[in-house]
Amino acid sequence: MIIERFSQTVINSGIFKLYIAIGFFATLIFFTINADLFTPTEMILGIILVTIILKGISNMMLSLIISLFSLDNKRNEFDFKYNEEKIQVMLNELAVQDVIETNKNLKKAN
Numbered sequence: 001m002i003i004e005r006f007s008q009t010v011i012n013s014g015i016f017k018l019y020i021a022i023g024f025f026a027t028l029i030f031f032t033i034n035a036d037l038f039t040p041t042e043m044i045l046g047i048i049l050v051t052i053i054l055k056g057i058s059n060m061m062l063s064l065i066i067s068l069f070s071l072d073n074k075r076n077e078f079d080f081k082y083n084e085e086k087i088q089v090m091l092n093e094l095a096v097q098d099v100i101e102t103n104k105n106l107k108k109a110n
Contacts, residue, residue: 007066016058023054
């Protein structure tokens, strides 16, 4: 569930779409500047192939990010929060017991 949410966040951030768009326009500019070296068919095929390759690379980058995503840090963070809550509850109970004993001692003294 954590990995799914993380991967959806990465996909929805648009970083990969931006990466592909930058690559597409860079290729388009490259072929436009070097138009005297390439035929229109070569330009179109080059732009299409570069875009497909960039899409494949972005998918590989996403899978690598997901495979290297460590759940140990999340587990440690969850354990810390759980233990912190338990300690806080115990401290609250101790404080309540302390107040009750103080009230009993005050009533005995009066």
